[in-house]
Amino acid sequence: MGSKSQILLNPQALFEDEEHEQASTHHQMEFFSFPSNFNVSHLPSIPQHQTLSPSTPFLHPSLSQTLNSSHFPTPNLLSLQTSTPNPWAFGKRNEYHLGLGVSTMKMKKMKGRRKVREPRFSFKTMTDVDVLDDGYKWRKYGQKVVKNTHHPRSYYRCTQDDCRVKKRVERLDEDPRMVITTYEGRHIHSPSHDTQDSEPHTHLNNFFW
DNA sequence: CGCCTTTGACCTGCGC
């Protein structure tokens, strides 16, 4: 498949509260482009217990695993996290919860107080296929034409049990060869691949932290 | 028959 991929990763662990509402609701995506021979090892690992500069990209350990996994649909995909939009992922918090910067204590505190936004991330791939085979089963529940774009955005929900993971898929207007896939939430189960891989599950579990 | 997609209606958040 594709020799070159551009990638964005935009983890948004947006467990909002009054204190951080402003910062966390005005997030935005950031895109990075890399040559195909870019080596993920060039990226620093996620810092533990230290403050990140907002502009410092870092590679989540599970992603580096996933990148090496044959299970992931686009082998040449490069993944990058940017901490800029999310105050919980850097700066004010020095405690990392699976790379998303959300402490479990904080999550409990928020429960029931305000709408919780699930952890999210997006990536951009150059592919003919709209929906990447990521090992999970998805049911489409909506499609919407987004303003100022020619390509509709599709909405999918994981069909497994009461898993609440969602994903959005849309083609880039400027370059229809590019597909932006956005995952929201984390799976509570293993991928439902019927065949093939002998031990892909750990990779994908990690992928969704 | 069960599961899926399609699609218009409805809901909700946000900016003005």
Next chain:
DNA sequence: GCGCAGGTCAAAGGCG
């Protein structure tokens, strides 16, 4: 408060 845009629901129909 109103209007817009994005997100979700749910009925209808298609397909294996």
